[in-house]
Amino acid sequence: MLDKKMLELRLSRIINLYDNLDELIDSLPVKLPKGAKEQVKKVIFNNKEIKEVISGIKERRPPRLIMVGRTGVGKSSLINAIFGKYIAKTSPVEIGTTQLSRYNYEADGDILFEVIDTRGIAESSNERETTAEEDLKKAIEDFDPDAVLFLSDATQRARMDEDVNYIKNVYEEIGIKIPLVTVLTHVDDLEPSRIKEPDKYTSSKLRNIEDKKQQMENLLKNLKVDSSTVIPVSTYIEWDREDPHLLSEEEQQDLHIDFDGRYNMDELIDFLESNIDFRASIYLMMTTRIDKAVRKISNILVNSFAIASTTIALSPIPFSDIVILVPLQLILVTFIAYLSGADIDKESAKEFLLSIGGVGILGYGLRTLAQQGSKFLNLVIPGTGSVVSSTIAFSGTYAIGKTAQAYYIDKKRKEELETIMKKASEEGKDKAPD
16 A cells, blocks of 8 residues: 555655656667757756646645634644544744744644644734734744635534634735635534434535535625635544543554544645645645545646647757657656656566557657557657647647556556547547647
């Protein structure tokens, strides 16, 4: 089973490949005309999307969150629910104000989240409210958060208007755009409250949850709070020992979930992964859903390389488009193979390419190479005579990447690859930028 350390090792190998691109290109099963290698490197190193994914992997860090909500709204329970662990250990960080608290939430020696907790700040007296908002503005400037989590108890309607008005004032005060997600907590307590298993929620309970969500969305809209996604959640968990907060730190680390009543955690994590700084997003993937991290990262790589491939068709280069496109696609295949934990060399790269037959890069101008069979290895790519449109470059690279995913990550049989390739090629045409 894949664990965090194993994935970190795989990501380190990809970084090493990127940092030693000359060696990687020399290891590909094609020989390039003189000067073509520098053009391949230029396409990769100058592409914004590829640079972002590599720097995100290199510089991954814990997400930094601002948590806004009243006392008892369930901030700590939310952190536990996101990670599926009892994360009682926190290390406070001095922040210079009694209105705010900064914590590093930790587990197994790793920092999972850096959080500024505004516990009770919305309940400050009127004469302190402006000062509290100024404190928060200063903290945000120093903290540079990835997102603000505005927590509101779904069962408490009375103070919802006041809380939303407060978050509106905060956003107007700070004057900067930070991803905001309104988290409606305790939806498991909505009627019928006896039902705690999400897969057994009745239609009436789901309707009550949807009504609360709509109510909050309307309130945010009426008070003109911009860019807030409303996500209703249940963080209800029963641990295998009673009173976990009374246990020692070592005992807390050994706690396991005895009853899992969590609802909508995936939607919340999806929002965070898609909207926060990519460096923090990568880290979040690796600490919350390790099983999905490989596919998410490989999807990002596929899209990044597909976008990079379109610049080959758009920019005048002194070589055939194919001369640059083929190595680019082979490098993508190599990255995905290493991400899956597989080793890849000239022979295995050649074997993979020939298994997809006359489609993909071979179908876009290299059919003659496919007909060469084993002679493909170390064959010199012709230097002239190819013009590939940006749509074909994108869809071909996208299809190669998705087929590599199917082969290396999903462990599909070689006999299936040609069909997968054709389907991915059509999908790539629909995704290709105009």
